[in-house]
Amino acid sequence: MPAVTSKLAVASVALALFAASTSAALAQKKYDTGATDTEIKIGNIMPYSGPASAYGVIGRTEAAYFKKVNEEGGINGRKINFVSYDDAYSPPKTVEQARKLVESDEVLLIFNSLGTPPNTAIQKYMNNKKVPQLFVATGATKWNDPKNFPWTMGWQPNYQSETQVYAKYLLKNKPDAKIAVLFQNDDYGKDYLKGLKDGLGAKAASMIVIEESYETSEPTIDSHIVKMKATGADVFFNITTPKFAAQAIKKNAEIGWKPLHFLNNVSASVGSVIKPAGYENAQDIISANYAKDPTDKQWDNDPGMKEFSAFMAKYFPEGDKLDGLTVVGYGVAQTLVQVLKQCGDDLTRENVMKQAASLKDFRTEALLPGIKINTSATDYAPISSFQLMKFKGEQWELFGEVLSADVGG
Missing domain, CATH: 3.40.50.2300 (Response regulator)
Structure with missing residues (x-):
């Protein structure tokens, strides 16, 4: 009898160990839909x-x-x-x-x-x-x-932080600016516009001479550019996606409008915006970045x-x-x-x-x-810093310090 009892004891210990190791393995691996071992x-x-x-x-x-x-x-x-x-x-x-x-x-x-x-x-x-x-x-x-x-x-x-930085730059370097804003008529465009106005503060009403919106369904924004030039604005805020950003840069050159040009970061790509618009047409445009530019030597x-x-x-x-x-x-x-x-x-x-x-x-x-x-x-804002840059020759040149955003959610 003692031998049988000891065998049972060994078996029960083995089972307990197996159960423990199995539950440990199960505890280690937790999956929701879309994830497996492989x-x-x-x-x-x-x-x-x-x-x-x-x-x-x-x-x-x-x-x-x-x-x-x-x-x-x-x-x-x-x-x-x-x-x-x-x-x-x-x-x-x-x-x-x-x-x-x-x-x-x-x-x-x-x-x-x-x-x-x-x-x-x-x-x-x-x-x-x-x-x-x-x-x-x-x-x-x-x-x-x-x-x-x-x-x-x-x-x-975030967009509001980016345009606030542009606004601060403007207040310091061109406080008498007459600003024309072109923005996409949706949450993206309006978010950028809000940041600009917040950054300019009380001066926004007098500095912004025209707020011109466009729809993504429009084939071209040329008529908007002509309208903005006619206001006599000497600063252009270009809040557009790549296709329209390239059109705006080209049209500015075509009609001889040479304002201080701010281009939102989402359309600052050399390959998909600047190069198609023509390097010669993009000189001295100001933008901001947080990532390395592959064209920067x-x-x-x-x-x-x-x-x-x-x-x-x-x-x-x-x-x-x-x-x-x-x-x-x-x-x-x-x-x-x-x-x-x-x-x-x-x-x-x-x-x-x-x-x-x-x-x-x-x-x-x-x-x-x-x-x-x-x-x-x-805090669900992973990146909250960037640096201003100016387009020179065939590439962006960074200038100033890395600036931290001061806009929360």
């Missing part, structure tokens, strides 16, 4: 067609970067399955694609979907479904609202940009290395990879947002020196 399914929505199609290169860069990650073994042994759809920058189409990604493709999260109106159209849906709408590709100030929209987070500096021997160039050559050879949007796609993809690494084996949607809100002094080498990514449970 795969992380990421959704994305981009305007590969339509009026904002220049931005499609961001999605193509991200797809190439995730291919690189997969070839190098994935993230904690899991491969990224990147599912990217076209919405043509049309909010109703964005809603359709978001539903498809969440309900049919069953992605873990939607990453870097582009545009203020498109993301606005799906924000409530994503938050009701409790699916991360992570690192949206728009600088609208409202993405930094973790209290009301805990599943939505931006990435780039000072980065030729920069280790981070050498890595970027090697990545482009191997994984996205058809991409335009002069296009700053490729650097943005590269940088935001690297940030997502960092978040997923931090998730470890807890690939729940809740933990994705928790890790995204726990970035401390993270740097992708796509960012300018001195700029770091920081987030917290109460």
